[in-house]
Amino acid sequence: MLDDIDRRLLRQLQADPTMTAADLGLRAGVSALKATRRLGRLQEQGILKGQHALINWAALGYAVGVSLRITLDKTQARAFDNFIEAARDIPEVTEIQTFLGRVDVRLSVIARDMPHYQTIYRNRIMGLPHIADIEALMTVATLHDDESLPL
Template sequence: MLDDLDRRILRQLQADPMMAVPELAERLGLSSARLARRVERMRDRKILRGPRAVINWPALGYAVEVSLRVTLDKTQPRAFDEFIEAACEISEVVEIQTFLGRVDVRLSVIARDMPHYQLIYRDQILALPHIADIEALMHVARIKNDDSLPL
């Protein structure tokens, strides 16, 4: 699937995704055109999904992060679809994951402070459809946050 050159390119992009193409090409000993073709091929194959901004939420005043584990009322045929559609509308929900098992969905919610979180929870989260059970886990520290793969 990936050859050694593709892996070298991906390692460099994981280390510094903002590196300019000419600098990256020079580091890898490639021409800019050859590097561009390789990167485009990996985009076409959906290996590279494109650049993204990684936001430092606390720097923007969001000091509270809560993980909500939600169990849905699965007696309703559209419970998952309706819950997820409604949860996507809450701007403070920054991540939604689905699971197999007792917990069906996990929501990551950010808030400026605890009063702000309580407003979000009471006015928006508890209004989501088909909730059978919900458990809140207060985020204390992020020990490791690394999306890079050992290539």
């Protein structure tokens, strides 16, 4: 699927996603034109989904991070769909994941401080449909945060 050139390009792109195609090509040992074509092919194949900004929420005043593990009342036919649709409307929810098992959904929530989190929890989270059980895990420290793959 990936050859050595693709791997070199992706490694360089993971290390510094702001590099131009010319810089990527130079560091990967290919021409800028070849780097551009390869990156385009990787995008067409769905391997390279795009470039994203990583936001330091704490620097913007969001000091509290909470992971909510939620079990839904699955006796309702559209429990997942209704819940996810409503959860997407909460601006402080930064991530929604679904699972197989006892826990159905995990929400990542950010807040400025604990009073702000309590307001979000009471006024928005608890109003989400079909919640059977909820467990909150507060982030104390992030010890490892690396989404790059070993290419």
